[in-house]
Amino acid sequence: MHAELAPLGFTVVAVALDEADAAREWIEAAAPTYPCVIDADHVVAERYGFINVPTAIWIDEDNRIVRPPDTTPANDLFKDFTGIDSSVHHDQLRAWVRDGTLPLPLDAVAENQNPPTDADQLARLHRRVGAFLRRRGDDAGAGEHLARAGELAPWDWTIQRGGMPLTGRDPFGQEFFDFVGAWNEAGAPGYKWGNAALRRDLATGD
């Protein structure tokens, strides 16, 4: 995708919400030709209101956001689980880069952001301090701050699932599936425009 569209004035920027050691093997295996940065402190999540991965947002030549944040898998590996057809986003992306076509009017782009509350930002700070304390070897302090982060932002996957490896818990284990169950019962709170069917309707003009 990047190689196809880069000659048209386009680039991907990939941000890993991870410790460097956790992201390393994935980046080295992908050997990307676009910039990849490590965001162990979740600065990008804090500035854009991102609450899950993978999430994408489009930013134009003038550094204005032109597509709201959305869950955007690179492929259909988890299509049965997420219900998201990755080709919808990819076709929208090609249209934007080639002729500037946007899938949403700009006022709707502004309305479909995910602005944080004070509690969200405080949760992110507790997560950040927890990650820092773990790096410093203070596992008890890390656990305390990550637990508080989870109380403040119970449906933020970057905090709940992303915090599991920081406290020796398995992000692919039973605790994660219990979290998904509770999250579904709560109505699967996520991005406002995070609905695959809606995206398909908009993409096809139905």
Place this chain on the structure above:
Amino acid sequence: MTSITILDDAHATEADATVDGDRVLVAASDFAAATGWVLKPEGLCRGEVCVPVRSRPDAVADGRVDAAAVAPLLARTALVDAPRGVVAYAAAATAVSDALADRRAADFTLPQLDGTPFTFSAIGRKKKLLVVWASW
């Protein structure tokens, strides 16, 4: 005086501070090194921007900056863990919400895998797909 750590975005900086219960007072020169905000007679300044501190007399005392009280003046949210000697700052919710409502993309500088810093705005006039991912 004791040594604390200030986490500002992705930067961790050691600073001298006085810890009094939950209150952390940071030496102004160290606060400047950690956050870029310099204490001057006209207030706290970063580049051309100066923020008066008179409205929050508790924010600055005797050449020291109250780590928590100063945050709202700088459109930041603070988390102070005084017993562990850690102070962390994030953009205040209102500042982020205003930027997103205006569709302004936040700039950031973060390390690449080899440690080289990368600044988002340095890409310049291109269309950009910003993707966050994780191994978890």
